Amino acid sequence: MRIKDTAEEWRITASETPFTGNKTSVRTDTVVMPDGSAVTRDYQVHPGSVAVLALDDQDRVLVVNQYRHPVRQKLWEIPAGLLDVPGENPLHAAQRELYEEAHVKAEDWRVLTDVYTTPGGCDEAVRVFLARGISDVEGERFEVSEEEADMEIARIPLTDLVRGILAGELHNNCLVVGVLSLTAALAGDGLDALRPAEAPWPARPFEA
Incomplete structure (x- = not known):
């Protein structure tokens, strides 16, 4: 049996936004x-995100180490960022994030997977790309600030990341989902069978 998520929307009789922040807000729907019966549901409204699993020709994954204040930890992650512009092409956003965070570009882009990070309390949708044929970008690096100013960059063998995930040593959502999805793709139909970089994304429709 093939299972598939389906679009559905239950009737909303009232909605309010008790909090609005810089990038996200909180909504209460009845x-x-x-x-x-009617119930209230509080959830975070999020613009969506992209993440990039950049794989080099030695099967190493480009990762960054960044402080995350809500969990009070420095986490190893893959480059990622918000879809700041409504309707923004997610591939373009991913290419920008890879350049800004790692000063790297890639020749081959595929969609690795699409996920909702925490669908019980947030509408954030993330598209995780696979980037191959990576190389350094020429010229000066993008000027970073705040948490990113203290960011460390490394290239780690895929097998080491899998071990760290299963050992409970690596916790970032996009890293875990991306690494395990890549491992599954390698064991299955191969990377060339992945969806093209411009594949439709119903959760966050975009312009080509």
Whole structure:
């Protein structure tokens, strides 16, 4: 049996936004349940994100180490960023993030996977790209600030990342999803069978 997520929207009788931040907000909806009762649901409204699993010709993954204040940890992650512009092409955003965070470009881009990070409390959708044929960008590096100013960059063998994930030593959502998806793709139909970089993304429709 093939299973597939499907679009559906239950009736909303009221909605308010009690908090609005710089990039995200909190919304409270009153939702009608199948039995006719109504409940309130609070959730974070998020613009969406992209992440890049950049794989070099030695099967090493480009990772960055960054402080994340909400969890009070420095996490190893793959380059990622917000979809700041409504309707922005996610591939263009991913290429920008790879350049800004790692000063790297890539020749071959594929969609590795699409995920909702925490669908019980946030509508954030993330598209994780696979980037191959990577090389350094010529010229000066992008000027970073705040947490990114203290960021460390490394290239780690894929097998080491898998071990770290299963050992409970690596926790970033995009890193975990990206690394395990890549491992599954390598063991399955191969990387050339992945979706093209411009594949439709119903969760965050974009302009070509």
